Structures are given as C-alpha cells and as structure tokens.
Amino acid sequence: MSYFKRHLFVCCNQRNDPNRKSCGDNHTGDAALDFLRGHAKNMGLIGPGKLRISQSGCLGRCQEGPALVIYPEGRWYTYANEADLQEILDCDLVRGEAVSRLLLDTENP
Numbered sequence: 163m164s165y166f167k168r169h170l171f172v173c174c175n176q177r178n179d180p181n182r183k184s185c186g187d188n189h190t191g192d193a194a195l196d197f198l199r200g201h202a203k204n205m206g207l208i209g210p211g212k213l214r215i216s217q218s219g220c221l222g223r224c225q226e227g228p229a230l231v232i233y234p235e236g237r238w239y240t241y242a243n244e245a246d247l248q249e250i251l252d253c254d255l256v257r258g259e260a261v262s263r264l265l266l267d268t269e270n271p
C-alpha cells in the first residue's frame with residue numbers, strides 16, 4: 163500500500179512569455195493550488211493514507227491547461243474557475259468519479 167492513496171499535482175509553472183501559454187499565467191495555478199489545498203483540508207481529505215496535493219512545474223500539457231493530474235488513476239483535468247475545482251474535489255476526490263466534462267484526453271497524439 164502506498165503512503166498516500168492518491169496524489170494530485172497542480173501545474174503552477176509561470177513562463178511570463180506572451181508567446182507560450184503556461185498554467186501559472188495570472189497566478190492561475192497558484193490560486194487553484196491554494197483553493198484545492200484549503201478545501202481538501204477542510205473536507206478531511208489530506209494526509210497519510212489519503213490525499214496529497216503538490217505544486218508542480220510544467221506537466222507538458224500547456225496548450226490544454228491550466229492542467230492538473232490525479233494519480234494513481236492518471237486523470238488529467240483542466241479547469242476554468244473555482245466551481246470546476248470544487249466539482250473535481252466533490253466528484254473525483256471524494257467519490258472517485260471522473261468529471262468527464264473537465265477531463266483532458268489521455269491518449270497520446
């Protein structure tokens with residue numbers, strides 16, 4: 163059994179390059195990380211045997227982002243606002259159900 167049951171990585175990479183999109187543009191990734199950590203903690207989801215939420219550098223899906231990924235399932239998500247993040251918390255992280263409308267394609271191009 164792994165130390166954490168699930169691990170969520172939130173891309174917070176900031177390039178500050180108008181020609182290359184990044185998840186951290188306008189601090190989007192940082193705000194998402196703070197929202198997810200705060201709400202997941204209040205919901206009792208965080209800790210050994212449960213969930214870990216980590217800041218990540220570029221996850222390699224910049225054009226589809228802002229991006230986050232949940233392991234071990236390998237579910238990739240994008241999000242547009244706090245309501246999307248809350249839905250990921252409620253559906254995926256609490257009930258284990260993917261939020262299909264926010265999923266990124268998992269197939270290789």
Ligand code: FES
Binds near residue numbers: 224
């Ligand atoms: S900058 Fe977020 S996936 Fe590349």
